Amino acid sequence: MDSRLKAFERLLNIMDDLREKCPWDSEQTIDSLRTLTIEEMYELSDAIVKKDMQEIKKELGDLMLHLIFYSKIGSETNDFDIEDVLNTISDKLVYRHPHIYSKVKVKNAAEVADNWEELKLKEKGGNDCVLCGIPNNLPAMIKANRIQDKARGVGFDWDIKEQVWDKINEELGELKEEVRVDDQDKIEAEFGDMLFSVINAARLYGINPENALERTNRKFISRFNYLESKTIKKGKSLKNMSLAEMEKIWQEAKKFD
8 A cells, every 4th residue: 555545544544543533522613613714824834935845744644634634524424524525625726726737838937827716617617706716714815815816817917017017106195184184084994905916916926925914023023022022131121211212122133044
């Protein structure tokens, strides 16, 4: 037996044992696992950002366990089992990659993505809308990126990507005007419009906005921790320091980015 299949079979057998013999595992439901699965996804995401390959391997295992767990519960209710899950995704991949499994020709990855969206609509008889299928509970930044990417797939996009900067400047001007008027509701709306445009720019220039922002988050944390530690070593408190004093140390921290 292929070693990969043997390892997969081992996990399936362990899941059977846990479901039958472990008090905790035996009482879990699809609903009870949901929040745990979300937590595992964030832990995997964190490991990927850190580029910690050993941790990625570990977190992929944790996530795989959850996939097997859901499939086991599905088999107990006669709704689906792991074979159904694997065949469903295999069928989807074959159907949505006609450039691999049929005679369709593509020039680049963008055409592959466009074909994917077109085939996805055809799967549902063409009655589905372009933006349908985007989960409502996605984090707002990821959701905005998906909305824009799907719109691009049907041609709703800038002819020249540099045009997005005019849109950002336009939205910034509208935001400044609402700040001047001091209408909180409209300020929030304009902030949203500006952020949406910035996310659009990131997409156009091949930048994942979620990754970019998280990179800045981690950079800020690193610099702020340096600022705090240097302050403590000097026997001072951040609350008692001037902004100029903090800025001087902040500039030192940049050397360690």
